[in-house]
Amino acid sequence: MTCFRLLRWKKKSRSQIVQQDIDVPLHGNVKIYSSKELKRATRNFCSGNKLGQGSFGCVYLGKLKNGQKVAIKVLSSESKQGTREFLNELSVISSITHHNLVKLHGCCVDGGQKMLVYNYLENNSLARTLFGMFNQISIFIRTLNRW
Numbered sequence: 001m002t003c004f005r006l007l008r009w010k011k012k013s014r015s016q017i018v019q020q021d022i023d024v025p026l027h028g029n030v031k032i033y034s035s036k037e038l039k040r041a042t043r044n045f046c047s048g049n050k051l052g053q054g055s056f057g058c059v060y061l062g063k064l065k066n067g068q069k070v071a072i073k074v075l076s077s078e079s080k081q082g083t084r085e086f087l088n089e090l091s092v093i094s095s096i097t098h099h100n101l102v103k104l105h106g107c108c109v110d111g112g113q114k115m116l117v118y119n120y121l122e123n124n125s126l127a128r129t130l131f132g133m134f135n136q137i138s139i140f141i142r143t144l145n146r147w
C-alpha cells in the first residue's frame, strides 16, 4: 500500500504538488523550480554569482541544466506577502509579454523562501547603461569645449 502511494506521489509533477497544497491555479507558462535546482544553478547562491541587490532582495546569475542563463531574484524573507498572493501575482505577471519587460520564467516556493526566475540580461542594469551613456555624453561635451 505504502509502495503504491509512493509511486503515485512520484508521478505527480512539482507544479501539481504546489498547486494542490496552495490551491492557486498557476498560468500555463509559469515553471515551478525546486530550490535544489536553483541552488545548483547558482552554485549555492555564491557571492561570485550575485548580479545585484534591489529593494526586494538579491539577484543571482544562474545556469540551468539545459545551459540557459537566468537571473534569480531571492525575495527577502521579511516580505509579508503570503504564498497565495505571491502565486496569484505571478500568474498575472507571467501572462504579460512586452519587449520592454524582462521575461519571467517561473518561481520557486520553499517554505517561507520565495524566488523568481527571469531571463538573464547581458547588459546589466538600466542605471549602469544610463551612467555609461552619461559618461560618453560628458566626454563628447568636453571634446566640444576644447575646440
Ligand SMILES: Nc1ncnc2c1ncn2[C@@H]1O[C@H](COP(=O)(O)OP(=O)(O)OP(=O)(O)O)[C@@H](O)[C@H]1O
Residues within 6 Å of the ligand: 051, 052, 053, 054, 055, 056, 057, 058, 059, 071, 073, 102, 118, 119, 120, 121, 122, 124, 125, 126
Ligand atoms: N534579468 C536580469 N538580468 C541581469 N541582471 C539583472 C536582472 N534582474 C536584475 N539584475 C541585476 O540585479 C540588480 C537588482 O535588480 P532588482 O530588479 O532586484 O532591483 P532594481 O530594479 O535594481 O531596484 P528596485 O528593486 O529598487 O526597483 C539590478 O540592478 C541588476 O544589476
